[in-house]
Amino acid sequence: MSADAAAVSAAVADAHRREWAFTLAATVRVTRDLDLAEECVQDAYARALTAWRDGIPDRPGAWLTTTARRRALDVLRRDVLFRRAMPELVVDEAESAPDPADGFPDDRLRLICTCCHPALNRDAQVALTLRLVCGLSTADVARAFLVSEATMAARITRAKKKIATARIPYRVPSADDLAPRVEAVLAVVYLIFSTGHTAPRGSDLVRAELVERALDLCRMLRALLPEDPDAAGLLALLLLTDARRETRLDASGALALLRDQDRSAWDRAAIAEGIALVREALRARPAGRYALQAAIAAVHAAAPSWDDTDWQEIVGLYDVLLQRWPSPVVALNRAVAVGFAFGPEHGLAALDALGAEPHLAGYGYLAAARADFLRRLDRTGEARLAYEEALLLTENEVESAGSCSSGWSSWPDAGRRGACAVVVLRAGRRNPARPRCRRPGRRRSCGSRATRRASPAPPRPSRTRRSRTRRRCRGGGRPRSRWPAP
Amino acid sequence: MAKYLILLYDNESEWVGVQNEKTERMFAGHRAFGEKYGEAILGGHALQPVATATTVRPDGAGGLDVTDGPFAETKEALGGFYLVEAPDLDAAIEMAKQVPIAAASGGNEVRPIMVFE
Numbered sequence: 001m002s003a004d005a006a007a008v009s010a011a012v013a014d015a016h017r018r019e020w021a022f023t024l025a026a027t028v029r030v031t032r033d034l035d036l037a038e039e040c041v042q043d044a045y046a047r048a049l050t051a052w053r054d055g056i057p058d059r060p061g062a063w064l065t066t067t068a069r070r071r072a073l074d075v076l077r078r079d080v081l082f083r084r085a086m087p088e089l090v091v092d093e094a095e096s097a098p099d100p101a102d103g104f105p106d107d108r109l110r111l112i113c114t115c116c117h118p119a120l121n122r123d124a125q126v127a128l129t130l131r132l133v134c135g136l137s138t139a140d141v142a143r144a145f146l147v148s149e150a151t152m153a154a155r156i157t158r159a160k161k162k163i164a165t166a167r168i169p170y171r172v173p174s175a176d177d178l179a180p181r182v183e184a185v186l187a188v189v190y191l192i193f194s195t196g197h198t199a200p201r202g203s204d205l206v207r208a209e210l211v212e213r214a215l216d217l218c219r220m221l222r223a224l225l226p227e228d229p230d231a232a233g234l235l236a237l238l239l240l241t242d243a244r245r246e247t248r249l250d251a252s253g254a255l256a257l258l259r260d261q262d263r264s265a266w267d268r269a270a271i272a273e274g275i276a277l278v279r280e281a282l283r284a285r286p287a288g289r290y291a292l293q294a295a296i297a298a299v300h301a302a303a304p305s306w307d308d309t310d311w312q313e314i315v316g317l318y319d320v321l322l323q324r325w326p327s328p329v330v331a332l333n334r335a336v337a338v339g340f341a342f343g344p345e346h347g348l349a350a351l352d353a354l355g356a357e358p359h360l361a362g363y364g365y366l367a368a369a370r371a372d373f374l375r376r377l378d379r380t381g382e383a384r385l386a387y388e389e390a391l392l393l394t395e396n397e398v399e400s401a402g403s404c405s406s407g408w409s410s411w412p413d414a415g416r417r418g419a420c421a422v423v424v425l426r427a428g429r430r431n432p433a434r435p436r437c438r439r440p441g442r443r444r445s446c447g448s449r450a451t452r453r454a455s456p457a458p459p460r461p462s463r464t465r466r467s468r469t470r471r472r473c474r475g476g477g478r479p480r481s482r483w484p485a486p
Numbered sequence: 487m488a489k490y491l492i493l494l495y496d497n498e499s500e501w502v503g504v505q506n507e508k509t510e511r512m513f514a515g516h517r518a519f520g521e522k523y524g525e526a527i528l529g530g531h532a533l534q535p536v537a538t539a540t541t542v543r544p545d546g547a548g549g550l551d552v553t554d555g556p557f558a559e560t561k562e563a564l565g566g567f568y569l570v571e572a573p574d575l576d577a578a579i580e581m582a583k584q585v586p587i588a589a590a591s592g593g594n595e596v597r598p599i600m601v602f603e
Contacts, residue, residue: 090574119575166598167488169574177576 019061020135025107044068087164092171124159229284233291236277240297243270259306292321311341328359344373364393489599490578496592515586530568
């Protein structure tokens with residue numbers, strides 16, 4: 001049965017999303033070379049565009065894998081002398097369990113464990129995962145992280161070269177080593193999701209493509225590791241967080257706070273799936289970090305309204321999370337929840353107890369949270385100062401409603417930062433993996449709180465600040481100083 | 487099989503005036519490493535302190551300068567090495583984890599050996 005061009009290209013696009021990782025993973029085993037495997041898989045997808053006009057196969061993954069592997073064998077036979085000179089990927093001979101549907105071994109876990117090997121740095125892990133496991137082009141990966149295509153290409157090439165020359169094996173780690181390796185894989189998936197969920201810089205709050213890919217990856221890991229509570233916990237967290245995607249911006253494109261979001265527009269199917277996964281993940285002892293974060297998200301998702309949110313339950317969950325994962329950012333979120341559970345004066349006291357925490361200096365959410373509690377206590381002057389400070393410390397344009405971020409995009413590997421200050425403030429539920437600070441170069445030392453206090457935000461309307469920043473950015477200069485030049 | 491060099495870095499100042507007990511622990515660790523990996527260890531030595539190092543480098547006029555001291559002045563210095571054979575990086579990392587690390591600020595670096603064919 002023949003298919004029309006539109007149906008074929010839709011089927012190929014669908015297969016690209018669903019079958020890329022499987023096809024590539026099975027082809028790598030034949031080629032023992034990541035680049036050649038990629039070429040062969042790309043070639044198989046290109047062939048599908050014409051071949052499938054005669055009929056779309058019942059099992060596109062099997063068709064693509066057969067085609068890619070056949071092509072790989074051809075190339076290997078032809079280039080046998082040339083290939084002998086290249087460092088070969090170390091492939092563990094142990095067979096993976098064959099996929100019941102088509103008999104090919106399912107090597108996807110090998111592929112993602114290799115991409116997220118601890119001998120590769122985190123940026124390389126993320127880039128390789130998006131490129132090799134998700135099948136994104138280098139240009140797409142570069143765009144997602146706002147670096148130039150040349151920079152991203154170099155990063156990916158360097159990582160692949162290290163895999164081959166240092167002999168990082170194409171292997172699922174042994175049972176003893178599996179837990180830390182899975183942890184690294186999940187961290188990469190979470191980072192991809194967070195980058196998509198609140199783009200660190202730029203004019204869009206959400207990059208749907210990255211969010212979708214992270215969800216696909218997480219579903220894949222959940223299927224490959226059905227017994228792993230952390231995979232279940234992370235999938236729950238992503239589903240419950242993303243269930244609110246459509247309501248995070250209002251009609252005018254401004255950030256909608258959790259309090260103001262239209263809860264009837266939340267994705268109830270995703271919430272139901274997420275809550276079921278949370279229950280499963282929380283059965284593990286001790287409960288994992290993602291499961292606890294997901295449980296907090298679940299309390300919000302289950303609340304009929306802002307005012308009916310069970311804040312005491314949320315504080316209790318943060319207490320457990322803080323034991324499991326002692327992080328200043330979690331402590332900050334807990335302090336915010338305390339304010340909603342027991343009153344702003346308690347929240348403010350909890351926040352001020354964190355004032356000496358060096359990791360939170362330069363972290364906009366702390367200022368935003370203080371501002372909100374101060375406002376609710378009618379301490380208007382102090383609140384305004386704190387709001388000014390928060391605005392200066394966030395970079396997403398939607399978040400800060402207008403700071404010039406284009407100047408940052410040319411910074412190599414600028415740090416990720418900036419989820420919704422105000423969402424955290426209202427909900428206390430996002431937990432960025434690490435404290436963020438304003439400039440990439442300051443990632444390691446954010447500057448002490450004392451120095452920040454010593455150079456207070458100029459008390460002028462934020463509009464003035466924004467227009468100054470814009471002017472300077474249009475002139476091509478990079479904003480180097482923490483504060484706008486007078 | 488591939489060859490890797492495991493480079494042992496430590497902070498020499500942490501060895502000033504240490505008791506025999508710590509030294510003995512280090513030796514015991516190295517002996518245990520040697521017994522565990524036997525033939526996979528192709529060679530290895532401890533190095534004299536960097537104060538004994540001499541560096542030869544171009545003098546910029548076509549000749550060579552000989553100077554006192556290590557090539558790079560860092561707090562952590564190369565204190566020894568093992569040349570090992572391992573099937574892949576995971577195995578080499580596993581070996582490097584078994585090599586005693588002398589100082590809190592020290593560490594073992596794993597470098598694949600380049601092969602010319």
